[in-house]
Amino acid sequence: MSIIGNIIWFIFGGLLAALIWFILGLLVSITIIGIPLGKQFFKFSRLFLFPFGKDVRSNFEKHPIANIIWLILFGWEMALGYLVFAAILAITIIGIPFAIQWIKLVQLALFPFGARIR
Numbered sequence: 001m002s003i004i005g006n007i008i009w010f011i012f013g014g015l016l017a018a019l020i021w022f023i024l025g026l027l028v029s030i031t032i033i034g035i036p037l038g039k040q041f042f043k044f045s046r047l048f049l050f051p052f053g054k055d056v057r058s059n060f061e062k063h064p065i066a067n068i069i070w071l072i073l074f075g076w077e078m079a080l081g082y083l084v085f086a087a088i089l090a091i092t093i094i095g096i097p098f099a100i101q102w103i104k105l106v107q108l109a110l111f112p113f114g115a116r117i118r
Helices: 002-028 035-049 064-090 096-110
Strands: none
Touching: 002 035, 002 096, 035 096, 064 096
């Protein structure tokens, strides 16, 4: 199921979203101050490319201040948007596996610093 899910995800927006996050990560990483933020953007890019079969492990204690700043500035808006999209997909039976992938993105959107993608 994960191979088919990844192929469908890749075709219907995964590649485009991964490229956008990757380009944003490159742009932010131009400055030394933006490198930690760029690393988080690369995590989003990697997860958006092929999310099926991957797991997100959050570790808030590793970088609590960075996670709080992220949550206030970006995280809650992203998480809310991803959650709404997951709810829309979960309405149909076919969309449930894709809704589960969006929930993974919600996890990463809330606390990306210290999070691991396996």
